[in-house]
Amino acid sequence: MSTKTKLSYTPSIRRLPSYLHIIRAFQRTSDPYISGTWIANELNLEPIQVRKDLAITGIVGKPKKGYPVEQLISAIEHYLAWDVEQKAIIVGAGNLGSALTGYQEFRNHGLHIVAAFDSDPSKTGKTIHQVQIFHMENLKEIVEKMNITLAILTVPSPYAQSSCDAIVAAGIRAIWNFTNVKLKVPEEVLVQREDLSSGYAILSVMMRTQANNLS
Amino acid sequence: MSTKTKLSYTPSIRRLPSYLHIIRAFQRTSDPYISGTWIANELNLEPIQVRKDLAITGIVGKPKKGYPVEQLISAIEHYLAWDVEQKAIIVGAGNLGSALTGYQEFRNHGLHIVAAFDSDPSKTGKTIHQVQIFHMENLKEIVEKMNITLAILTVPSPYAQSSCDAIVAAGIRAIWNFTNVKLKVPEEVLVQREDLSSGYAILSVMMRTQANNLS
């Protein structure tokens, strides 16, 4: 059976992290209930969309009051599998790798970056944000020893495919790909590509459209 | 009139950069025509989807042969407004700001980062990837002098809104927001948020789903 079945509710899943962020901030007010309407206002969304999105987590709200804050946070975290610690490694200890390693928000998502790898021997032994850098030669050994299942790929694009091959050979099953390369992987390996250019494409067309409207 | 009209074809626009990337690589083969079928195979998409996407740029192909490579590149670049130079500044000269400043691919998109800003005085005068760092105090002055219309926001989230306010006060009309903060801006200012957590949410749910299927 192919593992490449399509994921349902992807637009909703993409919005859940912003809900979680907002709800955690709201939690500090000690109000035990939060309404979908309030979340929607905060994020410029429609209340019905928020309710539909939250429904996929299985949360049940109370008419008139809203959703119980603690339970709602748990439900979102559980749905996203953010309630269990997920260990990950950084492959490519450059600026982007370093930025992601230092990104505190990931800790709130259960994501722990436990090691970094680089093919530049002069980086070996150094640390980025208290995470040790190893040489790529030791990838398989350390991945096996630490039982790692996720790699974050932040190498320059010419090295993307070869690094990916090393990651797969090390037994890793999921890759978060920050390069602009479409990676070739065995069917059972999951790849999530973070394409910076696509966001800029949207912004660029918006700017052109706005400029045209003004004239 | 509100400028917040919804952008059409956003899924297609998001895919155009990967098409462009593939087509530019193909260009080196000197073959004057490229088929939608070939692009689709390369990116694991359906040929019909590629044809529909390319159609929004106005390109016209030749049955049996495909699309003329040079014209296709021009059509995509023109549609994305990537055929004109777009100057931008980095606000927040940390690791992420530095990574984006050094990201060579942006040059292929007409995006030129011409200055960086940071509130840390010890960074003032230094450079990241040959781009000079200025103090935030000089933001408005330099933005006006250099006629900047786009800011890339890469500050830590606690500083996101105040930095955004400074950007707007400097007269900038478009912000590419890499923080996890929902920015409050006047209606006429465009914001494109790049939300790293949403990509991780997708990956995390895929991993959970796959793990469940295997058991």
Place this chain on the structure above:
DNA sequence: TAGATTGTTAATCGATTAACAATC
């Protein structure tokens, strides 16, 4: 109680996919 908010069911909208004639 009155009214705000939920959850469900239905309607709409837009994106993807299918079918196929046209054609180089």
Place this chain on the structure above:
DNA sequence: TAGATTGTTAATCGATTAACAATC
């Protein structure tokens, strides 16, 4: 010519939005 590929028109699919009864 035969066949691969385009572009158009229609069908399907899934996401968003609307309507509204239930209810705390």
